[in-house]
Amino acid sequence: MTINVNSNLCSQCGVCSKVCTYSIIEPVDEMQLPRVHEGMDAICVSCGHCEAFCPSGALMLADGSNKAHEIVIPKGAISPENLGHFLKSRRSIRTYKQTQVPRTTIESILDIVRYAPSGGNSQLVEWLVIHDPHVVREIAERTIDWHRELVNNGDSMFSPYASMMVDAWDKGNDIICRGAPHMIIAHIAENKPMTMIDAIIALTYFEIAAQAFGVGTCWVGAALLAFQEQPSILEYLNLPKGRTPVFPMLFGYPQNTPQLIPRRNFPHVTWR
Numbered sequence: 001m002t003i004n005v006n007s008n009l010c011s012q013c014g015v016c017s018k019v020c021t022y023s024i025i026e027p028v029d030e031m032q033l034p035r036v037h038e039g040m041d042a043i044c045v046s047c048g049h050c051e052a053f054c055p056s057g058a059l060m061l062a063d064g065s066n067k068a069h070e071i072v073i074p075k076g077a078i079s080p081e082n083l084g085h086f087l088k089s090r091r092s093i094r095t096y097k098q099t100q101v102p103r104t105t106i107e108s109i110l111d112i113v114r115y116a117p118s119g120g121n122s123q124l125v126e127w128l129v130i131h132d133p134h135v136v137r138e139i140a141e142r143t144i145d146w147h148r149e150l151v152n153n154g155d156s157m158f159s160p161y162a163s164m165m166v167d168a169w170d171k172g173n174d175i176i177c178r179g180a181p182h183m184i185i186a187h188i189a190e191n192k193p194m195t196m197i198d199a200i201i202a203l204t205y206f207e208i209a210a211q212a213f214g215v216g217t218c219w220v221g222a223a224l225l226a227f228q229e230q231p232s233i234l235e236y237l238n239l240p241k242g243r244t245p246v247f248p249m250l251f252g253y254p255q256n257t258p259q260l261i262p263r264r265n266f267p268h269v270t271w272r
């Protein structure tokens with residue numbers, strides 16, 4: 001990617017050069033406008049920092065598609081107290097209404113999630129949205145079948161909660177998918193394992209953004225084990241070729257909402 005600088009607007013402040021992720025923008029001087037060092041276009045990760053931090057609106061990435069946006073919320077509009085309260089109020093949701101979350105709402109959440117950080121701005125995380133509640137239920141059933149096999153084979157050390165989960169299921173409690181109408185699975189390319197970290201960050205964005213739409217979420221570690229160990233479940237998910245699931249998350253409108261922020265440990269910090 002290269003950059004275009006409007007000479008009428010550029011104040012030669014040098015900010016674009018300082019903020020560039022890979023320091024590939026030549027510092028501006030009286031003789032020339034900022035520009036990407038010769039031959040370094042290929043190193044650019046299209047992070048857009050040069051464009052976003054330019055105080056004069058003088059710089060644009062050369063790729064005209066997928067534009068940068070104005071920041072419309074003034075600085076300080078979301079106070080630390082309010083943001084802190086919002087984050088502390090998020091809870092894992094384990095009871096769901098059967099009302100469907102409209103696809104447009106899910107798209108709006110994902111439109112926020114796409115701004116999650118990713119290594120080298122790679123943006124390689126993709127999504128499987130299971131919107132059909134019957135499919136979510138089928139995943140829960142198949143996961144329990146796998147846990148049941150572990151119990152029957154005396155292999156439950158592998159999943160210490162296996163027999164508890166099977167018992168709960170047999171009593172009519174969907175302890176895997178919690179009766180949630182929807183599930184989202186972040187998936188990555190099999191040959192890019194490091195992007196697993198990006199997927200976890202993106203899912204964390206998803207659960208925070210979802211909360212602002214009144215949508216509750218819950219990570220499903222219990223199903224992840226089955227995805228990893230039971231090939232028939234992976235086949236059922238039918239992810240695009242060459243992709244591997246990182247983590248599933250349930251979501252839907254909460255039936256019960258927390259009245260308190262629960263207690264949590266204080267941070268253990270070492271100062272140097």
Ligand SMILES: Cc1cc2nc3c(=O)[nH]c(=O)nc-3n(C[C@H](O)[C@H](O)[C@H](O)COP(=O)(O)O)c2cc1C
Pocket residue numbers: 090091092093094218219220221222223
């Ligand atoms: C990696 C991970 C896996 C989890 N797996 C499950 C799960 O399988 N089932 C479940 O009910 N909750 C699961 N949770 C939710 C945690 O139990 C929950 O985050 C924790 O108890 C704190 O509660 P809070 O999210 O309401 O603050 C998981 C959370 C994480 C981060």
Ligand code: SF4
Pocket residue numbers: 001003019020021022023024025036043044045046047048049050051061
């Ligand atoms: S988009 Fe990012 S990496 Fe590319 S020139 Fe601008 S700041 Fe540097």
Ligand code: SF4
Pocket residue numbers: 005009010011012013014015016017028034053054055056057058059
């Ligand atoms: S940040 Fe903008 S105004 Fe400053 S030197 Fe770069 S292009 Fe010019």
